[in-house]
Structure formats: structure tokens, C-alpha cells
Amino acid sequence: MSGSDSLNVLIAGGGAAALEAAFRLQRVAELRVRTTILAPDDYLATHAMAVLVPFAAGAVPHVSLAGLASDAGARLSRGRLASVDTAAHQVITADGTAIDYDALLVAVGAIPHAHPHALTFGGPRTDERMHGLIQDVEEGFVRRIAFIVPEGATWPVPLYELALLTAERAYDMCLTPELTMVTPEATPLALFGAEASQALAKRLDDAGVTVVTGTRAEILTSRLVELRPGGDLTVDHVVTLPTFAGPAVPGLPHDRDGYLPVDDHGRVVGASDVFAAGDATHHRIKQGGLACQQADAAADAIAAQAGAAIEPQPYTPTLQGVLLTEGGAMFLRRGTSEGPDQGLLWPPTKIAGRELSRVLSA
Numbered sequence: 141m142s143g144s145d146s147l148n149v150l151i152a153g154g155g156a157a158a159l160e161a162a163f164r165l166q167r168v169a170e171l172r173v174r175t176t177i178l179a180p181d182d183y184l185a186t187h188a189m190a191v192l193v194p195f196a197a198g199a200v201p202h203v204s205l206a207g208l209a210s211d212a213g214a215r216l217s218r219g220r221l222a223s224v225d226t227a228a229h230q231v232i233t234a235d236g237t238a239i240d241y242d243a244l245l246v247a248v249g250a251i252p253h254a255h256p257h258a259l260t261f262g263g264p265r266t267d268e269r270m271h272g273l274i275q276d277v278e279e280g281f282v283r284r285i286a287f288i289v290p291e292g293a294t295w296p297v298p299l300y301e302l303a304l305l306t307a308e309r310a311y312d313m314c315l316t317p318e319l320t321m322v323t324p325e326a327t328p329l330a331l332f333g334a335e336a337s338q339a340l341a342k343r344l345d346d347a348g349v350t351v352v353t354g355t356r357a358e359i360l361t362s363r364l365v366e367l368r369p370g371g372d373l374t375v376d377h378v379v380t381l382p383t384f385a386g387p388a389v390p391g392l393p394h395d396r397d398g399y400l401p402v403d404d405h406g407r408v409v410g411a412s413d414v415f416a417a418g419d420a421t422h423h424r425i426k427q428g429g430l431a432c433q434q435a436d437a438a439a440d441a442i443a444a445q446a447g448a449a450i451e452p453q454p455y456t457p458t459l460q461g462v463l464l465t466e467g468g469a470m471f472l473r474r475g476t477s478e479g480p481d482q483g484l485l486w487p488p489t490k491i492a493g494r495e496l497s498r499v500l501s502a
């Protein structure tokens with residue numbers, strides 16, 4: 141197929157889902173597509189390892205987007221998606237540039253919101269703030285920390301990692317701070333099932349972390365947390381996770397929270413030739429591995445549209461994760477805490493894309 145006959149595919153976003161889709165298209169569609177990645181940043185920042193940074197136990201790798209795009213056979217265009225004109229099959233960037241497409245994949249992520257009274261881990265420079273908090277723990281200035289899973293959080297794993305890492309560091313310094321984890325979940329990380337939840341609960345108990353489950357928490361000040369049901373929790377510091385809202389892309393359908401509604405093949409409902417994957421979609425759990433699985437489903441559908449001899453498979457979520465501490469990793473998957481399940485990447489990694497994990501580990 142010549143370049144003029146190939147499908148013009150535009151991928152908006154520079155995260156894991158966007159890159160996973162680009163590499164998947166390269167493998168299954170080959171020369172039937174011409175892929176452009178529209179992204180505002182220079183690097184793919186894999187924030188999954190960020191929990192180790194405050195403890196000087198790891199670093200967040202920054203991989204060149206230009207290099208990844210080139211390896212995927214794609215062209216990188218600098219810019220940020222501002223709106224979509226579905227009738228004209230054009231994306232309008234933040235600087236007013238119009239970019240044509242035959243098929244569009246939106247993978248721009250969700251919009252994080254920090255809590256004003258807490259260290260909201262996951263935003264810019266919060267690893268540095270967390271590092272400062274750990275130094276205060278080591279020097280005995282901070283004795284009581286509350287780790288609060290916000291209501292509606294669908295991926296609380298990083299907060300459990302931070303609690304366990306803090307407990308480990310305090311133990312190494314012969315200190316015993318009061319560490320409390322408060323979560324609306326019925327059990328710790330209940331989304332992985334009973335066996336994994338029980339294993340995590342034991343690890344938290346062994347580390348001296350008090351866990352309060354089935355409880356909504358309102359952070360009133362940087363030192364006062366109201367528990368419902370329950371009383372008040374007075375601490376020296378509060379650590380939590382951001383809450384999110386959808387991108388509400390102008391020109392595309394979205395729900396009341398701004399998320400894009402998609403079908404099992406990643407097609408945006410009500411928008412012809414537009415697909416979406418990752419945190420921008422209506423799927424409840426926002427997690428990198430699931431985002432990559434969504435990207436694979438969307439890329440297969442686009443490849444079939446381009447004429448590739450492929451039967452697109454619908455998105456069937458397979459949840460797996462890795463909980464990191466300095467004492468070792470805990471492999472998590474829905475329904476069990478040991479051994480690989482059929483269809484999972486093994487061993488599981490923090491970047492669990494079938495295409496992208498191979499690229500980043502090469």
C-alpha cells in the first residue's frame with residue numbers, strides 16, 4: 141500500500157496508552173497507516189516508579205518521546221489537543237493549528253485535582269515534598285501521619301506503597317511513628333480480591349500501619365481528619381492521592397464528569413472515526429496496564445479499518461499490578477496474590493503494556 145493510500149491516524153497524547161497504540165499499529169497495520177503523535181511534552185514520564193523517589197530508592201525514568209515515536213514509525217508533532225471538529229475530521233491544537241485525520245485516538249489522560257490541606261502525591265514536585273516529609277520522620281519531627289484514600293479513588297496502590305515505605309524507613313531508623321491508613325474500601329485493595337487483600341492486610345499489620353476500612357474521611361485541615369463513621373483523627377501530616385475529572389474535550393461527547401464514552405473497541409460513542417483509550421475514557425479504574433489494554437483494542441479496530449487482516453478483539457480488562465517497597469515487590473492480580481494467570485504479562489511490571497513493556501525493557 142502506498143503512503144497516499146494509507147490511513148492517516150492521529151494519536152493525541154504522550155502517555156503509556158498513546159505509545160502503546162502507536163507500537164501496536166506499527167505491528168498489526170504496518171504500512172496501511174501513517175501515524176502522528178500529538179503531544180505537549182518531550183518525554184514519556186513513567187510515574188509508576190515515583191513512590192520510590194522520596195526514599196532515594198529509585199528514579200522516574202524519562203524516555204524521549206521523539207525516540208519512541210521514531211521507533212514506532214510515527215511522526216511526533218508538538219502541541220496540545222484543544223478541540224475536535226468531527227465533521228471536518230480535524231483536531232485543533234491549543235495554538236490554533238488544525239491537523240487532519242482519518243482516524244483519531246484520544247489518549248490525553250484525566251485532569252488531577254490536589255487537596256488544599258494535604259500532600260497530594262502524584263502531582264508536580266510532590267515527590268520532593270514527600271522526600272521532605274520522610275526527612276522529618278527520620279529526624280523525629282513528625283510522629284503521626286494519616287494516609288487517606290479519597291472517596292472515588294480507583295487506583296489506591298501508590299498510597300499503600302507510601303505507607304509501607306514510610307514504615308520501613310522508620311523501622312530502619314529505630315523509630316515508631318503512628319501511621320494510619322484510612323480507606324472507604326471494605327478491605328485493603330479489595331479490587332484485587334480476597335486473597336490479595338488479606339496478604340496486603342498482613343503486610344500492613346506487620347509493618348505497624350493501622351488500617352481503618354469502610355470509612356470516608358474528610359480532611360478538614362493539614363492536621364485534622366474527620367472520619368465517617370467514627371470520630372476525629374489528629375495527626376502531624378496528611379498524605380492523599382489526587383481526585384480526577386475527565387478532559388471534557390470540546391467537540392466530543394462526554395459524560396457529566398468529562399469522560400469520553402467508548403465501546404468495547406475504544407470507539408467514542410457518537411463520534412465517527414474517533415477512538416479513545418486510557419484515563420480520558422469512562423472506564424472506572426484508571427491504571428496504566430488497563431489503559432494499554434484499551435489502547436490495544438482501539439489500535440486493532442483502527443488497523444482493521446485500514447484494511448489489515450485482523451479480527452479486532454474487544455477490550456476485556458485483566459487487572460494486575462505491582463506493589464513496591466524497599467523490602468520487595470508484591471505481585472497483585474484480581475482473585476489471587478500468587479502465580480501467573482492466563483493472559484497476564486509475567487512477571488508483572490509497572491508498565492504492563494504488551495507492546496510498550498517490551499520496548500522499555502529492551
